[in-house]
Amino acid sequence: MSIPAMGLGTFRLQGEVVTDSVRNGLEAGYRVIDTAQIYGNEAEVGAAIAASGVARSELFITTKIWTENLSRDKLVPSLKESLSKLRTDYVDLLLIHWPSPGGAVPVKEFMTALAEAKEQGLARQIGISNFTVELMQQAIAAVGAKAIATNQIELHPYLQNRKVVEFARRNGIHITSYMTLAYGKVLGDPVIQQIAARRGATPAQVVLAWAMKLGYAVIPSSTKRANLESNLKAAALQLSDEDMAQIAALERGERLTSPAGLAPAWD
Numbered sequence: 001m002s003i004p005a006m007g008l009g010t011f012r013l014q015g016e017v018v019t020d021s022v023r024n025g026l027e028a029g030y031r032v033i034d035t036a037q038i039y040g041n042e043a044e045v046g047a048a049i050a051a052s053g054v055a056r057s058e059l060f061i062t063t064k065i066w067t068e069n070l071s072r073d074k075l076v077p078s079l080k081e082s083l084s085k086l087r088t089d090y091v092d093l094l095l096i097h098w099p100s101p102g103g104a105v106p107v108k109e110f111m112t113a114l115a116e117a118k119e120q121g122l123a124r125q126i127g128i129s130n131f132t133v134e135l136m137q138q139a140i141a142a143v144g145a146k147a148i149a150t151n152q153i154e155l156h157p158y159l160q161n162r163k164v165v166e167f168a169r170r171n172g173i174h175i176t177s178y179m180t181l182a183y184g185k186v187l188g189d190p191v192i193q194q195i196a197a198r199r200g201a202t203p204a205q206v207v208l209a210w211a212m213k214l215g216y217a218v219i220p221s222s223t224k225r226a227n228l229e230s231n232l233k234a235a236a237l238q239l240s241d242e243d244m245a246q247i248a249a250l251e252r253g254e255r256l257t258s259p260a261g262l263a264p265a266w267d
C-alpha cells in the first residue's frame with residue numbers, strides 16, 4: 001500500500017467543469033482523483049469516471065469526510081453516501097478533511113470510526129488532512145502511526161511546512177502536498193521561472209517535480225487540458241541539488257488556506 005506520486009485535484013470544480021477536468025485527466029493518463037464530501041462534486045466525479053471506461057482496479061480514488069460527519073454514528077453512513085455518488089464500493093484513500101472544530105468530536109472517536117471503515121472494506125487506506133503535530137500525535141495515539149497512510153497538507157514553495165513534514169517523516173506518515181502550485185501564485189516567481197527556462201520546462205512542472213523529489217504526493221487541479229497534460233509530465237523532470245536549494249529558499253510562511261472556525265492552531 002502506498003500513495004501514488006501524482007493525482008488530479010478537484011476542489012472548486014463543479015458541474016460540467018469537473019466532469020470535463022476528470023474526463024480530460026483520465027484521457028491524459030491520470031489514474032488518481034482527489035475529491036471530498038464538501039466539494040459537492042462526488043456525483044460528477046463518479047459519472048465522469050464511469051463514462052471514461054477506465055477499470056476501477058486501475059484507479060486510485062480519494063475522498064474526505066467533512067467535519068459534520070466526524071461522529072461515530074455519522075462517519076460510515078456519510079462514507080456510504082459518498083461511495084454511492086462515486087459509483088464504487090470502496091475508496092482507495094479516505095481522509096479526515098479537517099480536525100473537528102473546537103475538538104467537538106474527539107480525535108480518538110473519528111480515527112476509530114475511520115479505522116472501522118477500513119476494516120469494513122469501504123476504504124483501502126486511511127489518513128488525515130490539515131493535521132498539526134499535536135493532532136497527529138493524538139491520531140497516532142488512537143490508531144497507531146502504521147494505520148495512517150498520509151497527512152494531506154498545504155505545502156508549496158512559499159509554505160514548506162517543515163515541522164509537520166519532519167514529524168510525519170519520523171513516524172512513517174507520507175505527506176501529500178495540496179495547493180502545490182499555491183493556486184498558481186508561485187508560477188510567476190522569478191526563481192521558479194529561471195529554473196523552468198534552464199530546464200526547458202514549465203513553472204508548474206518545476207514546482208511539481210520539486211515536491212515529488214522531496215517524496216510528497218501532489219494533486220494539482222486544472223480546468224485546461226493542456227495544463228493537465230503538461231503537469232503530468234513533471235514526473236519526468238529531473239531537478240539538480242542547486243535547483244532544489246533555490247526553491248527551498250523561497251519559504252516565507254505564506255499560508256493560503258486557513259478557514260476561520262475550521263483551521264487548527266498551526267505549527
Ligand SMILES: NC(=O)c1ccc[n+]([C@@H]2O[C@H](COP(=O)([O-])OP(=O)(O)OC[C@H]3O[C@@H](n4cnc5c(N)ncnc54)[C@H](OP(=O)(O)O)[C@@H]3O)[C@@H](O)[C@H]2O)c1
Binds near residue numbers: 012035179187
Ligand atoms: N485537504 C484540503 O483541505 C485541501 C485544500 C485545498 C486543496 N486540496 C486538494 O488539492 C488540490 C490542488 O489544490 P488547488 O486546486 O486548490 O490548487 P493548485 O493545484 O495549487 O492550483 C490550481 C490552479 O493552478 C492553475 N494551474 C494548474 N496547472 C497549471 C499550469 N500548468 N500552468 C498554469 N496554471 C496552472 C489552475 O488553473 P487552470 O484551471 O487555468 O489550469 C488553477 O487555478 C485541490 O484540487 C484539492 O483536490 C485539498
